[in-house]
């Protein structure tokens with residue numbers, strides 16, 4: 001089965017005497033003891049099982065574990081590492097995950113940030129105690145591309161585990177397990193949910209090994225389980241994922257090209273542009289360039305905020321991956337200590353009519 005079919009059929013497991021076409025939401029927290037029936041909703045739930053099954057199939061993994069948020073999914077990986085482990089993470093990385101490492105795992109895990117686009121830099125930072133290389137590609141907010149295959153090769157030679165935060169790509173645009181990664185992580189809150197109304201995260205593993213057992217224990221015993229309703233909403237969203245992603249990518253390519261030629265724009269970061277430093281690699285590694293782009297507005301942070309306030313269709317809000325377009329000045333969101341350019345604008349291109357989106361940007365830039 002191809003992704004479009006997997007998305008519709010493996011997210012739907014009907015086990016009900018009324019034979020509904022769509023799997024009902026199983027709100028019960030507990031189940032009557034019986035062969036094969038769930039036991040207790042923190043341990044397993046039919047809606048969560050469907051979500052995990054469809055995501056494992058889409059990523060070509062052996063198993064998946066769903067969590068209440070993307071950060072909870074990432075945390076399950078870090079909690080499963082040996083104490084005092086050393087890990088290597090990208091210097092361009094989702095700030096919520098970075099802050100988790102710095103604030104929650106301070107003194108528990110040693111963290112080194114590197115430029116993940118530079119294999120030699122990664123190699124230099126690897127130590128005998130290094131147990132994990134965490135990738136994020138495309139990355140946030142600079143939409144940088146990491147060579148998953150090459151980093152995994154380097155890691156495998158040294159017996160280091162690899163995880164790819166593939167949130168910006170979704171399983172439709174990129175298959176990290178096929179490129180050698182041990183595990184994939186998604187914030188389901190973004191494109192997987194796709195409608196900015198559900199929080200979630202998931203890990204997909206290439207192998208049900210000992211480490212995966214630890215991750216499962218964090219999920220089931222740690223208890224950051226997603227609710228049945230959240231899992232239902234995510235399965236519903238996954239059915240249209242391929243088609244949403246197609247529209248997202250098309251719109252983003254047009255808008256990146258338009259911004260790139262605009263006098264008020266200094267630089268556009270989008271791997272779909274031929275001159276982008278990630279273009280060649282993204283063309284090999286991905287089947288599309290996604291719908292996240294950033295650009296530097298020619299104007300100080302104040303002028304950039306004025307531009308944002310003039311937009312009518314783009315909501316000035318953080319997050320990404322919904323059908324509606326969102327825009328934000330990234331340094332403002334990251335707050336004090338942010339190293340992001342003060343006039344860098346991050347955009348999540350939605351699936352509205354692309355002409356309407358362009359007109360909105362043009363009007364706001366020109367005023």
Ligand SMILES: *Cc1c(COP(=O)(O)O)cnc(C)c1O
Pocket residue numbers: 069070071072094096097136140165167168187188189190199200201
């Ligand atoms: C949003 C996001 C996360 C965190 O996910 P939550 O669902 O907000 O906890 C992790 N990585 C990336 C790349 C993200 O965009």
